[in-house]
Amino acid sequence: MANILVFIExxxxxxxxDGGDGEERIVRARASEAxxxxxxxxxxxxxxxxxxxxxxxxxxxxxxxxEDDIIAVLSRHGADKVVLTTSxxxxxxxxxxxxxxxTFAACDRFxxxxxxxxxxxxxxxxxxxxxxxxxxxxxxxxCDASQASAPPPPAPAADAGDDDAETSxxxxxxxxxxxxxxxxxxxxxTTQPLRxxxxxTIDAPRDFVIEHDVFRxxxxxSELLARPQPLVLTLHGxxxxxxxxxxEAEVVVVQAPSESAVPLSVxxxxxxxxxxxxxxxxxxxxxxxxxxxxxxxxxxxGAALGAPVVASEEACAAGHAxxxxxxxxxxxxxxxxxxxxxxxxxxxxxxxALAPHTRIxxxxxxEDAPIFEVAHVGIVSDPRAVIDELLATAAPDAPSSxxxxxx
Amino acid sequence: MRVVVLIQAPRGAPADDEPRKLDxxxxxxxxALALASKLAxxxxxxxxxxxxxxxxxxxxxxxxxxxxxxxxxVTETAVDWDNLDSVSALLAQALEEIGFDVVLAxxxxxxWSSGMTGPVVAHRLGVPHLRCVIDVExxxxxxxxxxxxxxxxENAALEHGRxxxxxxxxxxxxxxxxxFGDEEPTVADNIALRASRSGExxxxxxxxxxxxxxxxxGDGDALSPTDTVADDGAGGLAHVDTGEQALxxxxxxxxxxxxxxxxxxxxxxxxxxxxxxxxxxxxHGARLLRVTLPSPLVLTALGCRPYEALxxxxxxxxxxxxxxxxxxDLSDADADGSATSTTLRAPKTLASAxxxxxPSLSRIERRAEIVADVPALIGKLRALGVLGPAS
Numbered sequence: 001m002a003n004i005l006v007f008i009e010x011x012x013x014x015x016x017x018d019g020g021d022g023e024e025r026i027v028r029a030r031a032s033e034a035x036x037x038x039x040x041x042x043x044x045x046x047x048x049x050x051x052x053x054x055x056x057x058x059x060x061x062x063x064x065x066x067e068d069d070i071i072a073v074l075s076r077h078g079a080d081k082v083v084l085t086t087s088x089x090x091x092x093x094x095x096x097x098x099x100x101x102x103t104f105a106a107c108d109r110f111x112x113x114x115x116x117x118x119x120x121x122x123x124x125x126x127x128x129x130x131x132x133x134x135x136x137x138x139x140x141x142x143c144d145a146s147q148a149s150a151p152p153p154p155a156p157a158a159d160a161g162d163d164d165a166e167t168s169x170x171x172x173x174x175x176x177x178x179x180x181x182x183x184x185x186x187x188x189x190t191t192q193p194l195r196x197x198x199x200x201t202i203d204a205p206r207d208f209v210i211e212h213d214v215f216r217x218x219x220x221x222s223e224l225l226a227r228p229q230p231l232v233l234t235l236h237g238x239x240x241x242x243x244x245x246x247x248e249a250e251v252v253v254v255q256a257p258s259e260s261a262v263p264l265s266v267x268x269x270x271x272x273x274x275x276x277x278x279x280x281x282x283x284x285x286x287x288x289x290x291x292x293x294x295x296x297x298x299x300x301x302g303a304a305l306g307a308p309v310v311a312s313e314e315a316c317a318a319g320h321a322x323x324x325x326x327x328x329x330x331x332x333x334x335x336x337x338x339x340x341x342x343x344x345x346x347x348x349x350x351x352x353a354l355a356p357h358t359r360i361x362x363x364x365x366x367e368d369a370p371i372f373e374v375a376h377v378g379i380v381s382d383p384r385a386v387i388d389e390l391l392a393t394a395a396p397d398a399p400s401s402x403x404x405x406x407x
Numbered sequence: 408m409r410v411v412v413l414i415q416a417p418r419g420a421p422a423d424d425e426p427r428k429l430d431x432x433x434x435x436x437x438x439a440l441a442l443a444s445k446l447a448x449x450x451x452x453x454x455x456x457x458x459x460x461x462x463x464x465x466x467x468x469x470x471x472x473x474x475x476x477x478x479x480x481v482t483e484t485a486v487d488w489d490n491l492d493s494v495s496a497l498l499a500q501a502l503e504e505i506g507f508d509v510v511l512a513x514x515x516x517x518x519w520s521s522g523m524t525g526p527v528v529a530h531r532l533g534v535p536h537l538r539c540v541i542d543v544e545x546x547x548x549x550x551x552x553x554x555x556x557x558x559x560x561e562n563a564a565l566e567h568g569r570x571x572x573x574x575x576x577x578x579x580x581x582x583x584x585x586x587f588g589d590e591e592p593t594v595a596d597n598i599a600l601r602a603s604r605s606g607e608x609x610x611x612x613x614x615x616x617x618x619x620x621x622x623x624x625g626d627g628d629a630l631s632p633t634d635t636v637a638d639d640g641a642g643g644l645a646h647v648d649t650g651e652q653a654l655x656x657x658x659x660x661x662x663x664x665x666x667x668x669x670x671x672x673x674x675x676x677x678x679x680x681x682x683x684x685x686x687x688x689x690x691h692g693a694r695l696l697r698v699t700l701p702s703p704l705v706l707t708a709l710g711c712r713p714y715e716a717l718x719x720x721x722x723x724x725x726x727x728x729x730x731x732x733x734x735x736d737l738s739d740a741d742a743d744g745s746a747t748s749t750t751l752r753a754p755k756t757l758a759s760a761x762x763x764x765x766p767s768l769s770r771i772e773r774r775a776e777i778v779a780d781v782p783a784l785i786g787k788l789r790a791l792g793v794l795g796p797a798s
Binding site: 032034093095096097119120123124127128130131132137139262263264265266267268269270277278279281282305307324325327328329330331332333334335337338340349352353355356359360361362363367371372373374375376377378379380381385386389390393394 | 431432433434435437515522523525526527529530535536537538539541550551681688690691692693694695696697698699700701709710711712713775776777778779780781783784785787788791792793794
């Protein structure tokens with residue numbers, strides 16, 4: 001019954017003239033990894049709820065047809081239907097000023113119960129789409145309830161809804177698993193049962209868990225979806241992606257919105273002077289658990305990993321690191337995918353400067369350090385020794401690593 | 408250039424549901440202030456704006472030290488300050504009152520929310536926004552592709568209609584000879600072909616069932632809304648008689664810059680006049696983009712870059728500054744109560760959703776997966792892509 005929309009963000013796509021007049025163009029589009037992950041997450045939620053999964057595909061021009069055209073890829077990754085919107089303004093990157101109208105149009109056409117955005121499009125579009133839908137919004141991760149690091153509480157009094165979902169999950173192929181009466185399954189009997197049975201038998205978890213970083217709370221997706229307000233989520237990064245085999249989703253062309261009235265030009269800049277922290281995927285941080293010597297080796301590790309090195313307020317105050325490397329209030333924030341924290345206890349001011357999507361790997365000799373409460377991976381060990389061992393792995397030929405290990 | 412910076416008193420994760428106040432200025436808001444000073448230059452003004460009850464005026468001291476020439480606090484007694492809905496409405500109204508060319512905010516306020524304040528205020532103001540802003544500067548007007556902007560809606564729609572018809576022609580002719588000629592067929596062609604082969608000529612999703620939902624807005628109906636290319640045969644797409652519809656939609660679209668909002672979330676004013684253009688550097692995933700677009704704008708800054716540090720003198724000033732804060736009381740100006748009325752409903756964040764779903768909540772006591780030794784840690788780092796695969 002419900003609709004689930006997944007925004008598909010395209011990587012930079014080639015356009016090619018299609019036909020002699022040179023005006024009609026087609027596009028060779030490729031979905032980003034994060035989009036396919038979001039689609040896979042959406043597929044599992046849809047299978048669990050018996051919802052229809054729409055892949056929102058904003059494109060400058062109709063995508064070209066080929067062996068692995070974007071429609072086939074999206075179908076294979078779980079889309080029931082592909083909502084294609086074409087407009088010259090829909091070139092990647094997905095920004096609010098360019099892609100909002102197409103997204104709103106898709107949401108108007110298929111009022112969703114859940115909208116999933118990949119990063120980085122979701123940051124731009126998610127909040128205002130949520131506003132427009134009067135939806136709840138979060139930038140988070142969806143985990144299987146069964147795989148969450150601690151067992152979730154039993155859902156109280158929500159069993160009626162769950163049973164319902166389960167029934168639709170195991171509904172017979174062709175019996176309208178999508179539940180949308182207006183969109184009866186097409187008569188193409190060769191592909192239809194395959195898709196229905198494939199999606200119906202995927203290992204859909206019973207429920208999903210949303211973890212809220214700040215509140216250190218987790219709650220169940222079914223609880224949120226049981227409410228009348230829709231939910232808009234921007235998923236962190238990329239992750240698991242699975243395909244369901246050959247498949248053909250229906251394509252729905254939603255009318256291209258009028259060209260964006262915001263005059264805008266976008267170019268990609270390579271601006272190293274803007275600071276390596278801006279685009280870093282990994283950032284290393286050092287705290288008071290490190291001395292000046294260990295900081296020097298952390299710098300070596302950073303060089304080996306291509307990761308910039310930052311420090312906690314306390315380490316800067318102790319003079320182990322320059323003041324402009326300070327992460328925290330009055331300093332920098334970290335927006336990387338992974339933050340390796342060596343000897344950082346995790347003051348609130350420091351942790352608040354880390355992006356919600358940053359995965360923290362904590363190395364600290366104090367097992368009660370608050371950083372272990374928010375880290376994804378931790379090791380209770382002397383951070384200096386761990387730096388040396390990582391350095392030996394990452395840069396085995398570095399001459400100074402042997403000297404460092406002599407300490 | 409009038410620059411307004413939205414400042415929130417930083418708060419930390421709640422201990423027993425009571426948010427803790429944090430000391431200092433979060434990095435993103437600090438970056439917003441740095442960019443604001445840069446943008447305003449000598450002739451412009453930088454106003455620090457906050458909404459909420461009088462708590463800690465030290466954020467304003469920081470703001471002054473970082474270049475804000477004016478500090479304004481919006482007061483309103485009947486507002487739930489933790490509710491983005493009412494706060495964003497109030498901020499938007501205050502911004503209209505103060506006047507602005509650019510609004511800057513922190514991309515995330517101390518990890519408290521999901522960074523919604525900037526975009527939602529932008530939505531209420533009816534201006535575009537950009538997130539993850541690293542840098543911003545004035546841009547020459549020549550950088551804007553103006554000619555593509557002024558496309559007449561009717562012409563655009565007609566062109567689009569022609570494009571559809573042209574494609575339909577291609578499909579028809581290719582059906583005849585069973586091939587696609589030299590050019591690669593589009594997916595649309597392919598779909599049409601699949602449909603015709605299976606003998607199933609069915610429009611996916613009817614035209615009629617969305618008429619009621621249509622808000623008549625920027626996503627208007629110049630073309631029939633859901634023409635699938637698999638529409639039935641000859642008549643299918645030929646009915647794209649766009650002239651009249653385009654005119655109808657042109658009435659609603661042409662007068663504004665941004666997508667139409669439903670009436671109950673309508674912005675206070677549609678900013679139809681484009682101001683001086685700005686070149687904004689934004690982080691977009693793994694890339695850095697330079698987006699040039701006209702003000703007015705809402706930008707949320709990401710504090711990933713070392714901006715000018717607080718000088719010793721300025722820091723000393725912060726320590727003892729008693730900033731003069733103007734109080735802006737909108738409760739009188741707002742005769743019809745629209746800014747705070749319940750019809751303006753912003754989305755709830757997950758944070759506020761917590762209150763609703765308390766029964767199912769479980770507190771995460773310790774989330775880190777503790778590994779036993781460094782080789783295990785190295786394995787984790789390889790899985791995270793920090794370290795390359797083992798050689």
